[in-house]
Amino acid sequence: MRAAVLESYGEPLSIEEVDPPTPDPHGVVVDVEACGLCRSDWHAWQGHGEWADDQVPIGQILGHEPAGRVAQVGDRVDELAVGDRVAVPFNLGDGTCYYCRNGHGNVCEDGYALGFESSVPGAFAEQIHVPHADFNAVTLPGGVSAEAVAALGCRYVTAFHALAHRADIAAGDWIAVHGCGGLGLAAVQIAAALGARVLAVDIRTAPLELASELGAEVTIDATELENETRENDGVPAAIKARTDGGAHVSVDALGRAETCRNSVDCLRIRGTHVQIGLTTEAERGEVALPIDEIARWDVTVVGSRGMPPSRYDELLRLIDAGTLAPERLVTNRVALADVSDRLAAMSEYETRGIEVVTEF
Numbered sequence: 607m608r609a610a611v612l613e614s615y616g617e618p619l620s621i622e623e624v625d626p627p628t629p630d631p632h633g634v635v636v637d638v639e640a641c642g643l644c645r646s647d648w649h650a651w652q653g654h655g656e657w658a659d660d661q662v663p664i665g666q667i668l669g670h671e672p673a674g675r676v677a678q679v680g681d682r683v684d685e686l687a688v689g690d691r692v693a694v695p696f697n698l699g700d701g702t703c704y705y706c707r708n709g710h711g712n713v714c715e716d717g718y719a720l721g722f723e724s725s726v727p728g729a730f731a732e733q734i735h736v737p738h739a740d741f742n743a744v745t746l747p748g749g750v751s752a753e754a755v756a757a758l759g760c761r762y763v764t765a766f767h768a769l770a771h772r773a774d775i776a777a778g779d780w781i782a783v784h785g786c787g788g789l790g791l792a793a794v795q796i797a798a799a800l801g802a803r804v805l806a807v808d809i810r811t812a813p814l815e816l817a818s819e820l821g822a823e824v825t826i827d828a829t830e831l832e833n834e835t836r837e838n839d840g841v842p843a844a845i846k847a848r849t850d851g852g853a854h855v856s857v858d859a860l861g862r863a864e865t866c867r868n869s870v871d872c873l874r875i876r877g878t879h880v881q882i883g884l885t886t887e888a889e890r891g892e893v894a895l896p897i898d899e900i901a902r903w904d905v906t907v908v909g910s911r912g913m914p915p916s917r918y919d920e921l922l923r924l925i926d927a928g929t930l931a932p933e934r935l936v937t938n939r940v941a942l943a944d945v946s947d948r949l950a951a952m953s954e955y956e957t958r959g960i961e962v963v964t965e966f
């Protein structure tokens with residue numbers, strides 16, 4: 607089968623014929639019909655991640671946002687049949703550990719990240735193998751296309767789990783979203799779909815305009831807060847003023863020291879900060895936070911990663927019903943051979959909206 611293989615960091619991926627997967631007893635092979643392109647692919651391609659000891663190995667097939675049709679089924683798979691349409695989460699679980707058995711497969715003790723490690727080659731390929739498929743593969747409702755799932759990618763899934771499950775937002779809550787890249791814009795759209803009032807922060811005009819179109823009631827361009835520096839509490843003060851006392855829930859979708867700190871500082875009493883952005887080389891995973899204030903005001907700080915497969919149904923229902931339409935953000939449909947060019951375009955921040963591989 608054809609696949610795009612990482613042969614050297616930052617260099618064009620090699621489009622080559624590789625051995626197709628065969629299902630292990632608990633696995634299935636899926637014909638990939640669509641796979642989203644994501645900044646996580648770009649980071650992996652660049653060889654980033656060494657500070658967390660998670661650099662993607664050379665020889666890896668990237669691609670972690672797939673949907674497709676089951677082509678082969680292992681002997682011990684019970685729930686899936688050839689021809690079933692499925693989504694495949696990037697955070698795969700073993701289906702048997704304590705966390706998987708309790709519905710938290712996204713944080714499996716023995717989990718794997720599809721497309722980022724050699725045991726689970728990714729979906730920039732004609733086919734993928736899905737291990738522990740009864741547990742990991744998610745059957746799609748009839749109204750949800752493969753392209754919509756690819757457009758959901760990891761961004762909507764991550765944003766949905768963070769807001770609906772980890773922060774448990776309620777209709778009418780003020781939600782602040784710091785950073786309006788793909789992940790932040792997904793958080794804006796989902797928070798609005800769940801009935802929250804959304805305030806979005808960025809330092810660029812175009813993403814803030816998009817945030818407004820997607821449901822943000824208030825936008826703040828941090829560069830326009832005149833004479834308000836970090837020392838006199840610029841962004842958090844502006845948010846508190848516009849939300850009658852602060853956000854109920856605030857999301858750092860960027861992962862920089864300043865956005866993380868602003869997210870905690872903009873909360874109202876008993877607010878919840880959710881960290882979904884991962885840090886850059888500058889932070890290397892460490893950010894200073896006002897711990898005494900967090901204790902003093904009953905503030906909650908939570909992390910969130912991906913979503914357990916058992917809860918995909920809640921998000922897919924929103925798409926099936928037309929409440930969320932991620933495919934509307936698809937701006938470019940490309941072939942496998944174009945993936946390298948599209949990754950290179952991300953280096954210059956030339957991409958806008960969501961790009962999806964639909965031709966393999």
Ligand SMILES: [Zn+2]
Binds near residue numbers: 699703715
């Ligand atoms: Zn597990």
Ligand SMILES: [Zn+2]
Binds near residue numbers: 644645646647760761
């Ligand atoms: Zn992704």
